[in-house]
Amino acid sequence: MTPIEAPLVRVLADDGSYAPSADAERYLPLIDALTDAELEQFYRDMVVIRAIDTQATNLQRQGQLALWPPSRGQEAAQVGSARAARAHDTLFPSYREHAVTRIRGVDPVDILKVMRGTSHGGWNPTDPQNGNTRIYTLVLGSQTLHAAGYAMGLAFDGRTGTGDPERDEAVVVYYGDGASSQGDVHEAMVFAASYDAPVLFFLQNNHWAISVPVETQSKVPLVSRGAGYGIPSVRVDGNDVLASYAVSRTLLDEARSGLGPRAVEAVTYRMGAHTTSDDPTKYRGSDEEQRWAQRDPIARMRAFLEGRGAPASLFQETDAEAADAAEDLRSRAITLTSPERSLIFDHVYSDPHPLMAEQKTWLNDYEASFEGGAR
Amino acid sequence: MTIETMPMSRALNAGLRKAMEDDPRVLLMGEDIGRLGGVFRITEHLQRDFGDRRVLDTPLAESGIVGTAIGLAMAGFRPVIEIQFDGFVFPAFDQITSQLAKLTNRHEGALSMPVVIRIPYGGHIGAVEHHQESPEAYFTHTPGLRVVSPSTPNDAYWMIQEAIRSNDPVIFLEPKSRYWQKGEVELEASALPLHASRIVRRGTDVTLVGHGAMVTTLLQAAALAEAEGTSCEVVDVRSLSPVDYGPILDSVRSTGRMVYAQEAPGHTSVGSEIAATVMERAFYALEAPVLRVSGFDTPFPPAKLEGTYLPDADRILEAVDRSLAY
Ligand SMILES: Cc1ncc(C[n+]2csc(CCOP(=O)(O)OP(=O)(O)O)c2C)c(N)n1
Numbered sequence: 241m242t243p244i245e246a247p248l249v250r251v252l253a254d255d256g257s258y259a260p261s262a263d264a265e266r267y268l269p270l271i272d273a274l275t276d277a278e279l280e281q282f283y284r285d286m287v288v289i290r291a292i293d294t295q296a297t298n299l300q301r302q303g304q305l306a307l308w309p310p311s312r313g314q315e316a317a318q319v320g321s322a323r324a325a326r327a328h329d330t331l332f333p334s335y336r337e338h339a340v341t342r343i344r345g346v347d348p349v350d351i352l353k354v355m356r357g358t359s360h361g362g363w364n365p366t367d368p369q370n371g372n373t374r375i376y377t378l379v380l381g382s383q384t385l386h387a388a389g390y391a392m393g394l395a396f397d398g399r400t401g402t403g404d405p406e407r408d409e410a411v412v413v414y415y416g417d418g419a420s421s422q423g424d425v426h427e428a429m430v431f432a433a434s435y436d437a438p439v440l441f442f443l444q445n446n447h448w449a450i451s452v453p454v455e456t457q458s459k460v461p462l463v464s465r466g467a468g469y470g471i472p473s474v475r476v477d478g479n480d481v482l483a484s485y486a487v488s489r490t491l492l493d494e495a496r497s498g499l500g501p502r503a504v505e506a507v508t509y510r511m512g513a514h515t516t517s518d519d520p521t522k523y524r525g526s527d528e529e530q531r532w533a534q535r536d537p538i539a540r541m542r543a544f545l546e547g548r549g550a551p552a553s554l555f556q557e558t559d560a561e562a563a564d565a566a567e568d569l570r571s572r573a574i575t576l577t578s579p580e581r582s583l584i585f586d587h588v589y590s591d592p593h594p595l596m597a598e599q600k601t602w603l604n605d606y607e608a609s610f611e612g613g614a615r
Numbered sequence: 616m617t618i619e620t621m622p623m624s625r626a627l628n629a630g631l632r633k634a635m636e637d638d639p640r641v642l643l644m645g646e647d648i649g650r651l652g653g654v655f656r657i658t659e660h661l662q663r664d665f666g667d668r669r670v671l672d673t674p675l676a677e678s679g680i681v682g683t684a685i686g687l688a689m690a691g692f693r694p695v696i697e698i699q700f701d702g703f704v705f706p707a708f709d710q711i712t713s714q715l716a717k718l719t720n721r722h723e724g725a726l727s728m729p730v731v732i733r734i735p736y737g738g739h740i741g742a743v744e745h746h747q748e749s750p751e752a753y754f755t756h757t758p759g760l761r762v763v764s765p766s767t768p769n770d771a772y773w774m775i776q777e778a779i780r781s782n783d784p785v786i787f788l789e790p791k792s793r794y795w796q797k798g799e800v801e802l803e804a805s806a807l808p809l810h811a812s813r814i815v816r817r818g819t820d821v822t823l824v825g826h827g828a829m830v831t832t833l834l835q836a837a838a839l840a841e842a843e844g845t846s847c848e849v850v851d852v853r854s855l856s857p858v859d860y861g862p863i864l865d866s867v868r869s870t871g872r873m874v875y876a877q878e879a880p881g882h883t884s885v886g887s888e889i890a891a892t893v894m895e896r897a898f899y900a901l902e903a904p905v906l907r908v909s910g911f912d913t914p915f916p917p918a919k920l921e922g923t924y925l926p927d928a929d930r931i932l933e934a935v936d937r938s939l940a941y
Pocket of ligand 1: 336378379380415416417418419420446448449450510514646675677699703706
């Protein structure tokens with residue numbers, strides 16, 4: 241059995257019909273408990289973020305951004321897991337979790353700043369506005385250790401495992417199939433397991449690390465690695481928002497109740513390029529892309545909602561909301577200006593540092609020497 | 616003599632190809648270097664032509680790549696690694712500095728470590744964090760490593776072949792902002808030895824010294840200085856460890872002044888070391904202190920500020936003026 245074919249938790253079939261897989265049984269009560277409003281919210285999340293993502297891709301094509309890593313195709317994995325987290329949980333994204341950050345309240349313009357080259361991150365994760373979401377990480381896998389350590393801290397401080405899920409905190413960390421090969425990820429799992437840290441390792445297997453297929457990263461389904469660290473792990477259809485939600489919710493609640501770390505392999509697909517600098521036609525065939533297009537997470541959820549009798553107005557309203565969000569993003573993104581040059585020196589250290597003051601003064605004097613044609 | 620004009624990226628590709636043809640034990644390893652030909656296409660078509668056991672698309676793990684290259688070298692191969700971007704060499708730092716650099720020494724010469732680590736480095740491409748850094752000082756500070764950086768397509772073509780022929784580990788820093796800069800490559804003539812520095816422009820008033828991408832900037836500055844009546848000599852260091860001080864000292868002895876330019880932060884940098892050595896060895900020839908122009912002692916800033924951060928011809932000229940004012 242190739243890594244891609246191993247069994248997984250799935251609630252919706254490719255065509256959107258309700259058809260739970262054998263492994264889905266224990267999660268179904270959580271899905272039954274979802275209200276219409278919640279189901280519609282999942283759909284809206286996915287549609288709006290796709291519009292934002294498409295807009296950002298266009299902005300890059302028009303030279304407004306240096307780079308954009310599209311999230312197209314991965315919306316269900318991200319929305320399901322982000323909606324499963326509780327407001328007081330802390331999330332550690334990688335660099336493609338646009339749906340996650342949006343759900344937590346981070347302004348997408350703050351993410352565009354990173355890609356436009358006006359900031360290296362900049363949002364304050366402790367500002368409630370940003371939903372306890374840490375900044376993007378570009379060095380693959382690094383954030384898994386930070387998440388493990390943060391979760392250790394929660395355990396040491398007794399902020400988890402008291403038995404009260406309304407209070408007990410947990411952590412979700414996102415990383416990819418490529419990143420799963422990094423030593424940091426392995427070390428993170430060792431630490432998390434050893435200290436029973438309340439962290440959910442959320443792996444989005446989108447099948448490609450730039451041009452390298454997942455088979456080069458692992459000969460076994462990635463989910464099976466968790467067992468080697470003593471971390472209970474679940475494989476889920478990452479293009480099924482309901483399955484992603486229910487599995488994440490269950491594992492997160494287990495982690496927060498003191499049972500130790502948990503892991504998810506969400507099997508999904510990066511529908512577009514790795515980033516806007518990448519050309520996927522160089523390494524993969526369109527037949528594969530076609531096959532995955534049949535499993536589009538948004539089309540699937542829409543079919544499910546239609547099957548339940550959702551009114552056409554829901555879809556119209558959602559499309560309108562998405563168009564507004566995308567337009568809002570464009571209009572604010574293109575007015576982002578270059579930061580002040582002092583940003584180079586500010587915040588390198590928290591305490592005053594003489595070298596920063598000296599070099600800042602030098603630069604200001606140097607720049608001033610040009611004014612009025614001094615040179 | 617066959618001379619072809621090509622960009623540095625092509626010259627590197629041709630040099631790698633030549634090295635693989637010459638020695639069947641040479642193999643390439645790295646992320647996305649096979650089918651894709653690398654994110655900068657330096658290894659384009661090499662997997663197609665040499666197969667996937669000589670051009671390996673590795674798992675995504677830099678420590679793993681360098682660590683297994685060490686084992687492959689022990690088994691008689693000559694691995695050439697591509698690190699995708701400068702900022703991603705650090706997961707492999709332990710393997711490079713604690714292991715690769717020291718194994719020959721620890722075996723008291725019974726073992727050599729012919730591993731080349733190619734790193735596209737430096738700014739001026741408007742990229743995001745971790746994609747614009749100049750990590751050379753971390754490696755020049757480590758005994759046992761050779762560290763080199765070509766500044767022209769011709770040097771790129773020859774230096775990569777010599778690096779691969781070297782029995783020592785070589786950190787091969789490719790100035791990525793110059794990948795697309797064209798130059799003449801002499802495909803048959805043999806070039807300067809890997810460790811040699813070179814005077815690339817003659818002048819009499821000030822010696823400008825630098826490496827990699829900065830050499831082009833130094834030449835721009837020299838041209839501008841000439842228009843203002845100042846004659847600058849330009850030296851390309853080429854090898855950052857060991858440094859070939861001969862041409863640098865000769866030049867400084869004739870001009871009496873020196874400015875070092877680099878993209879990396881100045882504190883404890885290659886420029887610092889070369890400046891200190893020149894002051895030790897040519898003190899009486901100097902008419903002014905050796906000056907350094909560098910990136911600031913800060914993290915590489917967001918791309919919109921890189922033009923302010925990176926030394927340009929104007930910053931170099933400002934130092935030239937200061938030197939002349941002594
Ligand atoms: C340590 C490190 N090495 C290399 C890179 C360059 N790089 C950026 S993304 C990427 C592929 C990542 O694949 P995966 O982890 O599967 O995540 P995906 O991008 O597919 O979401 C590579 C090689 C990096 N960012 N960090």
